[in-house]
Amino acid sequence: MPTINRVCEYLEAFTLEKESQLSLVDKKTMKTCIERLNLGEISANLFINEFWTSRQRQTASIQEISYRACFKPQLPRFFIELLTKPGETVYDPFAGRGTTALEAALLGRNPVSNDINPLSKILTEPRLYPPSINDIRKRLFEMPFRDVDNEDIDLSMFYHPQTETELLALRNYLIERQNNKTADATDRWIRMVATNRLTGHSKGFFSVYTMPPNQAVSAERQKKINTKRNQKPEYRNVRTLIIRKSTQLLRNLTAAELNRLLEAAAKAVFLEKDASETREIPAESISLTVTSPPFLDIVQYSTDNWLRCWFNNINMQEIEKKLIMASSLRDWALVMRLVFKELYRITRPGGWVAFEVGEVRSGKINLEDTIIPLGLQRGFECAGVVVNRQDFTKTSNIWGIKNNRSGTNSNRIVLFRKPGHF
Numbered sequence: 341m342p343t344i345n346r347v348c349e350y351l352e353a354f355t356l357e358k359e360s361q362l363s364l365v366d367k368k369t370m371k372t373c374i375e376r377l378n379l380g381e382i383s384a385n386l387f388i389n390e391f392w393t394s395r396q397r398q399t400a401s402i403q404e405i406s407y408r409a410c411f412k413p414q415l416p417r418f419f420i421e422l423l424t425k426p427g428e429t430v431y432d433p434f435a436g437r438g439t440t441a442l443e444a445a446l447l448g449r450n451p452v453s454n455d456i457n458p459l460s461k462i463l464t465e466p467r468l469y470p471p472s473i474n475d476i477r478k479r480l481f482e483m484p485f486r487d488v489d490n491e492d493i494d495l496s497m498f499y500h501p502q503t504e505t506e507l508l509a510l511r512n513y514l515i516e517r518q519n520n521k522t523a524d525a526t527d528r529w530i531r532m533v534a535t536n537r538l539t540g541h542s543k544g545f546f547s548v549y550t551m552p553p554n555q556a557v558s559a560e561r562q563k564k565i566n567t568k569r570n571q572k573p574e575y576r577n578v579r580t581l582i583i584r585k586s587t588q589l590l591r592n593l594t595a596a597e598l599n600r601l602l603e604a605a606a607k608a609v610f611l612e613k614d615a616s617e618t619r620e621i622p623a624e625s626i627s628l629t630v631t632s633p634p635f636l637d638i639v640q641y642s643t644d645n646w647l648r649c650w651f652n653n654i655n656m657q658e659i660e661k662k663l664i665m666a667s668s669l670r671d672w673a674l675v676m677r678l679v680f681k682e683l684y685r686i687t688r689p690g691g692w693v694a695f696e697v698g699e700v701r702s703g704k705i706n707l708e709d710t711i712i713p714l715g716l717q718r719g720f721e722c723a724g725v726v727v728n729r730q731d732f733t734k735t736s737n738i739w740g741i742k743n744n745r746s747g748t749n750s751n752r753i754v755l756f757r758k759p760g761h762f
Contacts (some may be wrong), residue, residue, distance in 0.1 A: 343690075344723045344757045350422070351387040351726065377725055379709055382716065385724030392418045392728060400446055401592045402467050402601075405536050406553040407437030408644050411696060415728070415751055416440040416630040419694040420447050428627035431686070433615035433679065440630045445604030446597050452626065454611040454618055459535070459648055459661055461610045466532040468605035469525035470593065476586050479526045480579045483507045488684025493650060497562040498547040499573050500538060506578040507546060507651075510534060513651050528752060531652070533582050533589070538647050544581060548573040555644035616678035624688045632696035633676065635707065673710050680718040689760025693720065696753045711754045720756035727752050 342350075352374055377388040392414035399413040420430055420443055430444035431452040441451035441464055453464055488508040495504055509642035517523040523531075537545050540553035548571055551557050557565070568573065593601075611620055615633075638686045649656040683693055693715070708725050715722060728751045 344721055346384060347422070347723050347755070347757075349426045351385075351389075351391075351724070352471075354387075354389060359614075366718075367555065369649045377708070377712075379424040379712060382712060384708075384712055384722050386727065387724055388727040388729060390729060391726065400442070400597065402446075402470065402589050403439060403442055403753060404589060405437050405463055405467075405532070406533075406540075407463065410436050411444050411632050411751065412440055413439050415696065415753070416443045416694075417447065418728075419628060419630050419692070420444055420449060423692045423694075424449055424628045430629045431621070431626045431629045433618065433629065433683070434631050434633045435460045436632070437465060438467065440469055441608070445601050445608070448600050449604070449627075450607045452609040452611075452621060453605055454613055454615060456612060456614060457645070458612050458654055459645055459652065461612065462528075462535060462652055463532055465605075465608070465610055466525065466528040467589070468601050468608055469529070470601065471529050472592055473583065473587055473590065473678050476530060477583055479530060480582060481747065483510065483513050485558050488512060494559065496573070497559055497566060498550065498647075500548075500575040503546055503573070503578060504575045507534075510578060511651055511653075517632050518653075529586070530582060533585050534578070535648050535651055537581055537585055538651060540723065543574075543576070544584065546576050546578060546581060556647040558646075616675070616682045618682060621686045623685050624691075625692050626683075626686045627688055629683055629687065629691075629693040629695075631694075633679070635672075635697075640686060669705060669710060673714065674712065677717075680714050680720070684718045684720065684758065689758055691758050694726075694753050695756065696751060706752075708752060708754045715754065715756045720758055723755040723757055725754050 349737050374605060375388070377384045379387045392412075403413045407617060415431075415734070416439060418429075424430060426448035427450070429450045429452055432438075432440035433454045435455040437451040438453055438460060441453040444451040445468055451468075453460065455461070464554045486509060487505055498504075510530075514523070514534075516526060517527050526579060534546075536553065538553075539545055539547040539556050541549055541551065545553060548562075548566065549569060550562055550565060609620070611618055613620070636700075646656050648654075649659065687693065695711055695715070697711055712722050712725075
């Protein structure tokens, strides 16, 4: 495992080299420097640079699953390659769509994934066992897509009647297979893709035009969207769209990457626990944690995912009771303090934690100011804050984060190391 000094030297050298390559025009928009962050008696290195790019085409296509408040695959890849070796274990306690787990597997590491929301496992685990397109097509046409009455919920504002019939038949089939414990990797893959295609803003989704696919509006809100846009749900062929999305997800997966996914799948661990209570993970077993925790009460996960919960027969109210929805920085810090206690227990000596934070509440709160002291109190060393900045053209203002000032996009990651040698 690299030492904290060697990692700091690398980040410093990387930053200075990049800065020397920038033109005077670039330097006005791309802040690239090394600073000191002072938090009272605590100080830390602040490395600002374009350490990785977020261009989607430069990632594995199998990562292209939408989920609210997720980071790009390049973020965990940077730290996995820098701080671990093949065969070591990489963990994400707030796994979301499984970005860290998938990158770890693709790079020959062993993934451990945890998220209290069961949707995380539904979206992540099937991608470690990707079936062939022929298997997916064969299974879809074996399914009985007969007429099904929907007496539980009105979805007419989202779906054409025939699309809704096909979707209900698929849902019933998958739930029955799950309950009978006969679901296999192909079934789970189809469920994952269908869950991702429920609603969106293009003809690649089952629904009429609505919000982006990482959140579902309420039925009443969708009615207003339909009225405003003068739109009615058109027929979308469920089988066709699942096959199309599957083809997209598998389009650039190499034979070597497929083998690494399958090898990782045999050792992968998926938990649905409170991130502060993961006793299933042995002490001192994790080489690297890369994660992005819930940021205060900005993102309403259960509300955004209500339709995904319905499709997968998940009790949304039960999920909402368990999710971290801290409304104040103090409450959020109390939760994170317990998480860091658990992270220290499971991290091996010399192991690392890359903890993404953000500028929430319109930039008024920098969460590293809270996270650095918490990590130090638990016994970690702080290598500093890594700020990845780059040119970014797509407008984004998620969770109240002003991350496009001056045409740039940024990630802020606090980097910790557990003292000792393994």
